Amino acid sequence: MASPTEPSTENTDPRPAPAPWGPASGVGSLPGTDPAEALRVVLGELPGLPHLPELPARGAGADLLGRSAALLVDLAVDLTPAGWRLVPRGGVDLRRAQEFLLRDLDAVHEVAGTHDGPFKVQAAGPWTLAAGLERERGERAVVDPGARRDLGQSLAEGIAAHVADVAARVPGARVVVQLDEPSLPAVLQGSLPTASGFGRLAAVEAAVVQAELAAVVEALPGPVVVHCCASRAPLDLLRAAGAGALSFDLGLVQDLDALGAAVEAGTHLLPGVVPGTDAPLPAPKATASRLQGWWRELGFAADALHEAVTLTPACGLAGASPAYARAAMTHVREAARYLVPE
Numbered sequence: 001m002a003s004p005t006e007p008s009t010e011n012t013d014p015r016p017a018p019a020p021w022g023p024a025s026g027v028g029s030l031p032g033t034d035p036a037e038a039l040r041v042v043l044g045e046l047p048g049l050p051h052l053p054e055l056p057a058r059g060a061g062a063d064l065l066g067r068s069a070a071l072l073v074d075l076a077v078d079l080t081p082a083g084w085r086l087v088p089r090g091g092v093d094l095r096r097a098q099e100f101l102l103r104d105l106d107a108v109h110e111v112a113g114t115h116d117g118p119f120k121v122q123a124a125g126p127w128t129l130a131a132g133l134e135r136e137r138g139e140r141a142v143v144d145p146g147a148r149r150d151l152g153q154s155l156a157e158g159i160a161a162h163v164a165d166v167a168a169r170v171p172g173a174r175v176v177v178q179l180d181e182p183s184l185p186a187v188l189q190g191s192l193p194t195a196s197g198f199g200r201l202a203a204v205e206a207a208v209v210q211a212e213l214a215a216v217v218e219a220l221p222g223p224v225v226v227h228c229c230a231s232r233a234p235l236d237l238l239r240a241a242g243a244g245a246l247s248f249d250l251g252l253v254q255d256l257d258a259l260g261a262a263v264e265a266g267t268h269l270l271p272g273v274v275p276g277t278d279a280p281l282p283a284p285k286a287t288a289s290r291l292q293g294w295w296r297e298l299g300f301a302a303d304a305l306h307e308a309v310t311l312t313p314a315c316g317l318a319g320a321s322p323a324y325a326r327a328a329m330t331h332v333r334e335a336a337r338y339l340v341p342e
Contacts, residue, residue, distance in 0.1 A: 020049075020118040020174045020176045020222065020223060021049065021118065021245065021268050021310050022046070022047075022048025022049030022117070022118055022310060023048045023049075023306065023310060023311065023333070023336035023337070023339075023340075024046055024048060024049065024310060024311045024312065024329075024332040024333040024335075024336045025046055025048070025049035025050070025051055025120060025270065025310050025311075025312050025332075026042060026046055026050075026051050026053070026312060026313065026316075026317065026329060027051075027122075027178075027227060027229075027247065027272065027276070027312050027313055027314075027315055027316045027317070028051060028053070028054045028122040028178065028180065028227075028316045029053065029054040029055070029056055029064075029316030029317060029318035030042070030053040030054070030055060030316075030317050030318060030325050031055075031057060031317065031318055031319075031320055031321065031322050031325055032055055032057060032322060033055055033057050033058045034055075035053065035055060035103055035104045035106075035107040036107040036110055036111050038053040038055060038107075039052070039053060039107050039108065039111045039112055040111055041053075041325075041326055041329070042329070043111065043112060043115065045326060045329035045330055045333060046329055046332075046333060047117075048117070048118075048310075048333075048336075049117075049118050049119075049120060049176075049310060050112070050115065050119055050120070051119070051120035051121070051122065051178075052104060052108065052119070052120070052121045052122070052166065054067060054122060054316065054318070055318070056318050057318065058100060059096075060079050060093060060096070060097075061079075061093060061094075061096040061097030061098075061099075061100050062097070062100050064124050064128075064132075064180060065083070065084050065124060065128075065129065065132040065133065066079070066084055066093070066097045067097060067100065067101065067123070067124075068123040068124035068129055068155070069084055069094070069097065069129070069133065070094060070097035070098045070100070070101055071101070071123060071155065071158030071159055071161075071162055072151070072154045072155060072158050073154045073157040073158045073161070074154060075150065075151065075154045076088065076089055076090035076094055077090060077093070077094055077097075077133065078090060078091050078093050078094065079093040080134070082134065082195065083132065083133075083134065084132065084133050084134070085133065085134040085135070085136065086133055086134065086135055086136060086141060086147070087136060088136075101162070105165055105166070105169060108166055108169045108170060109169040109170075112169075112170050112173075113169060113170055113171075114172070115170050115172060115173055116172035116173075117172070117173070117174065118173070118174045118175075118176055119166065119170055119173040119174065119175055119176065120175075120176045120177075120178055120225070121159075121162060121163065121166055121175060121176070121177060121178070122177075122178040122179075122180055122227075123155070123158075123159050123162070123177070123178075123179060123180065124155075124179070124180050124181075125179035125180055125181035125184065125213065125216070125226065126148065126151060126152040126155055126179075126212060126213060126216045127142065127181055127183060127184045127187050127209060127212070127213065128180060128181050128182055128183040128184060129141075129151055129155060130142040130147065130148045130151050130152075131183040131186070131187055131192055132183065133151070134195060135147055138195050139194065139195050140192065140194075140195060140201065142187060142192065142201065142204070143201055143202075148212060149212075152212055152215055152216045153215075153219075155216060156215075156216045156219035156220055157219075159177055159220055160219070160220060160221055163175045163177060163220075163221055163222075174222070175221070175222065176222060176223060176224075176225060177220050177221070177222065177224050177225070178224070178225040178226070178227055178247065179213075179216070179217070179224060179225070179226050179227065180227045180228075181213075181226055181227065181228045181238075182227075182228060182229065182230060184209065184213075184228055184230075184233075184234065185228065185230045185231075185232045185233065185234065186230075187203070187204050187209060188203060188204065188206060188209060188232075188234060188237075189203055189232070190202055190203030206234070206237055209234075209237065210237050210240055210241045211241075213226075213237075213238070213241040213242075214240075214241040214242050217241055217242040217243060218242055223244030223245065223268075224242065224243055224244055224245075225243065225244065225245040225246070225247050225268075225270060226238045226241070226243040226245075226246060226247065227247035227248070227270070228247070228248060229247075229248060229249040229252065229272060229276075229314055229315045230249075230252070231249075231252040231253075233246075233248050233249075233252070233253055235248065235253065235255060235258040235259065235262060236258045236261065239258075239261070239262050239265060239267050243267065244267065244268060245267060245268035245269065245270055245310075246262055246267060246268075246269055246270065247270035247272070247312060248269075248270070248271060248272060249271075249272045249314040249315065250271040250272055250273050250291075250294070250314070251272075251314065252314075256297065256298060259298060260298050260299065260300075263298065263300060263308055268308065268309070268310065269308060269309045269310070270309070270310045270311075270312050271291070271294075271309055271311065271312070272312050272313055272314030272315065273287050273290070273291065273311050273312070273313070273314070273332060273335065274287070274313050274314065274328050274331055274332065275313070275314055275328075276313050276314050276315035276316055276317055276319065276320060276328075277317075277319045277320050277324070278320055278321055278324040279324075281327060281328070281331050284331055284334035284335040284337075284338060285335070285338050287311075287331065287332075287335040288335045288336075288337075288338030288339055289338075291305065291309070291311070291335070291339060292305065292339070295308075302341070303341045305339050306336070306339040306340045306341070309339070310336075311332040311333075311335055311336045311339075312332055313328045313329070313332065317329075
């Protein structure tokens with residue numbers, strides 16, 4: 001999608017830009033169908049690093065794959081009974097997905113236009129997009145190196161245009177991009193089902209996965225967060241691909257060596273500390289204590305924790321009730337306050 005407004009790229013301020021990380025944020029999706037109302041809730045609950053909410057309850061085209069495919073430049077998709085498919089020309093399904101994005105941009109201008117500080121947008125990463133889109137011949141695009149290359153280049157161009165669109169509507173924002181890669185572990189492990197469902201696609205070598213993800217990360221403006229809430233999130237690979245921040249489910253990631261290496265390398269962490277669906281929430285101070293114990297186990301100085309992490313829910317909140325979604329966002333904001341040294 002071409003940017004209707006090209007913001008100025010001139011920077012006359014000699015000071016370095018502040019780090020774009022706030023104390024708490026959301027992963028992306030929320031329940032509901034009203035983008036303006038969802039954004040008001042996010043700005044109210046997560047002012048340090050608000051995000052552009054994704055609302056999959058609006059229907060096809062608001063889901064992760066359809067929404068991200070709507071960003072593609074010079075590539076089209078259509079919705080089939082089996083899911084989203086690459087096609088020569090887009091139809092009503094693609095137009096609907098693009099209209100959802102335009103409505104979101106209207107909401108950004110209306111609700112967040114005066115926001116000053118970091119602001120996060122999300123899209124599927126190149127491997128999750130290639131794993132979820134079928135080619136015209138019916139198999140997933142992830143099996144075709146040429147299709148993957150075209151998708152990666154198109155996605156990077158589309159996300160960059162989307163960032164420019166958001167920045168034009170929120171002049172005070174420092175826009176941060178999050179790439180969602182829930183399918184990446186399955187790509188590495190060879191556990192993606194074939195289109196027929198009767199077999200499994202071959203695993204892709206880690207070096208190939210890293211190189212193609214890095215090409216997209218390098219093409220995007222500013223630091224990039226890569227989110228993967230799977231139990232085998234390949235944190236070392238994501239960091240090596242250039243991720244400026246790693247977003248993950250704290251309860252599922254047991255690789256302390258990878259986390260420690262990320263911190264030592266200056267990679268920011270976005271640990272997910274509460275469930276993405278309705279569940280009893282502990283006191284925010286208890287969550288902070290859990291984080292502090294985890295940080296001690298990693299072996300780092302206690303007073304560095306609050307600057308090294310941004311607290312989030314474990315995954316998107318689209319499957320939660322509206323009341324729980326708001327409570328989860330409130331919880332991570334309040335828990336983050338207990339991490340700041342007195």
